[in-house]
Amino acid sequence: xxxxxxxxxxxxxxxxxxxxxxxxxxxxxxxxxxxxxxxxxxxxxxxxxxxxxxxxxxxxxxxxxxxxxxxxxxxxxxxxxxxxxxxxxxxxxxxxxxxxxxxxxxxxxxxxxxxxxxxxxxxxxxxxxxxxxxxxxxx
Numbered sequence: 001x002x003x004x005x006x007x008x009x010x011x012x013x014x015x016x017x018x019x020x021x022x023x024x025x026x027x028x029x030x031x032x033x034x035x036x037x038x039x040x041x042x043x044x045x046x047x048x049x050x051x052x053x054x055x056x057x058x059x060x061x062x063x064x065x066x067x068x069x070x071x072x073x074x075x076x077x078x079x080x081x082x083x084x085x086x087x088x089x090x091x092x093x094x095x096x097x098x099x100x101x102x103x104x105x106x107x108x109x110x111x112x113x114x115x116x117x118x119x120x121x122x123x124x125x126x127x128x129x130x131x132x133x134x135x136x137x138x139x
Contacts, residue, residue, distance in 0.1 A: 008108075011115045012094060013080040017087040023110055024090040030102050031071040031093060038068035041083045067092035072100030 012020060028034070043061040050057055065088035066079040076096025078088045098107055 007115075008098075008111045009078065009091065009095065011111050011118060012091045013078070014118055015114045017084050017090075019114075020090045020094075021086055024093050027093070027097055027103050027106075031097055031100075033071070034093070035070040036067070036089065037070060037075075038066060039085050039089055041065050041085065044079075064088075069093055069096050071096040072102045074100035 042064060044064050045058040046060055046062045047056050048059045049055070062081060063083055064079050064081055065083050065085050066077070067085065067088040068077050069075065069089065069092045071093055074096045076092040076094065076099060078091030078095055080088050080091060094107055097103055
């Protein structure tokens, strides 16, 4: 059985909610019957790693939406920052679809398209941040 990769879920969590909801809406007939086991918001501790010693500490709490579904004979789970329960539900349905091997090619294509877009956005942001860097040795 194929399982959606953690990296894919990270990409899906950053896809604009309207786009992921529209994509999943087309897949729903292939996923039925759908059973929503959990669909709620909650707080989770945000772990960070201290760079010098490599120890983990908790920066604080973050609001997240989570969903756990049963669809296409498989279960799917998702959690994403914020309180958009429909976004979490859509990602969980994609997880279940991937695990149940329903429309896997379409899902992988969707993930790869958005991964490439996100990488380009991240690189542009890093270039913009690097342009503001001050070299203290030149003062």
